[in-house]
Amino acid sequence: MANIPILRLEGYVIVSIQDDLSDQEAEDLQKRLLESLAVRTAHGVLIDVSGLEIVDSYFCRILRDTAAMAQLMGVGTCVTGLAPAVAVTLTELGLDLSMVHTEGNLDRGLEWLRGRD
């Protein structure tokens, strides 16, 4: 079925992940996201994970790497909607997402990105 859509709004690239992704699917999404930044400049990236019930070390790394690579392309990243249970689990796993800016929901994430411009 369908690839995860990559939206453009106000010059920001927005992705909303609402289903559990396999490692391969997560990697594909990362690739398409970074390609979309190369094709047309963007002012920021917003990754909404409010629909995700599980973020393990693999996906956490995908998030970190995506943000790091986008940064290299001059674009800031905001991750929104991390579920409380996911945040607790990441901490106990010993994984650190502090290098990625996070906000509670899409609206707040967009506000944060707008504020940086």
Place this chain on the structure above:
Amino acid sequence: MANIPILRLEGYVIVSIQDDLSDQEAEDLQKRLLESLAVRTAHGVLIDVSGLEIVDSYFCRILRDTAAMAQLMGVGTCVTGLAPAVAVTLTELGLDLSMVHTEGNLDRGLEWLRGRD
């Protein structure tokens, strides 16, 4: 794989369709979209079809019906990003989308919805 994500931004429900959907998938999306309106009130619906290369009579009907049903729930709908080739084809097919408001892209669609509030 993944369902098409239904996003919430500024109280608007946003869906971006970027892959060809089967009739069943289109119907499922319509159902989930309308359900999401029932669960939490929204100020409007934005359906972006800029990634769609084909809209036939079936999908055209889904778009019309969705807009009509959303209207019954008191919510306006805007379809954005209809490709020129799709618009030409719909006309030659004898299909009429004029009862659904359309805009060129997501930004314009959101502007239109904001203006109605």
Place this chain on the structure above:
Amino acid sequence: MPEIIIATNDDAAIVTSRGAVRELARSVGFGTVDQTKLATAVSEIVRNVVLYAKRGQVLFTICESNAGTRGIEVIIEDEGPGIQDLEIVLDGGYSTSGGFGRGISGARALVDEFNLESEPGQGTRVEMRKWL
């Protein structure tokens, strides 16, 4: 010899068929608008097969006119119940399924040549051609 043959037995075959003919049209050199028109016509007629005859097949062939123009020929056939009121259906606006009744008349408008044969109880065969 057809380039592509697809069994049209379900929902998914509609997506596969319109995707395949679109790709074929692109490869032959059709522009975006004509790719979309042809793919949409195929979508309409294949959906009819799935809807009314349950199963059938579609054949896509790259063809050449007498004048030497290249094009694509589409043959969609089934052994379903056939169409009773051919004239009315070709005019458009008639549907036994609560549809728009625009499938056949619409597809006809989207291609250069359109031929429909149907025998009640025997099946239906649609031949379409679009030239570059």
Place this chain on the structure above:
Amino acid sequence: MPEIIIATNDDAAIVTSRGAVRELARSVGFGTVDQTKLATAVSEIVRNVVLYAKRGQVLFTICESNAGTRGIEVIIEDEGPGIQDLEIVLDGGYSTSGGFGRGISGARALVDEFNLESEPGQGTRVEMRKWL
């Protein structure tokens, strides 16, 4: 008798396993946070099987402690190359694949009981339990 047995031979098995155990945990009465913790632990260990041993299996069983508390037991086993430096791996931060090296040590922190047996050349077996 395990409630669920899943062959873990590929990428998709990781998704299936964590989804299945999450559902099972929910049905047993675990809250969202514990569901997530258990599912994440399973995700880490099953990925190791797929990554390092290619194939294996995971078994989920609803169990009861001596004190009468209900819980879920997870057994994940493979006949892969086994782990050389068990002590180091259990401490965390060690990876032969350029990973975070947090899979095993992290999973251990997320459950109530964690048991790892591994024999180089024989395979690896992880036993985890989480109580309500």
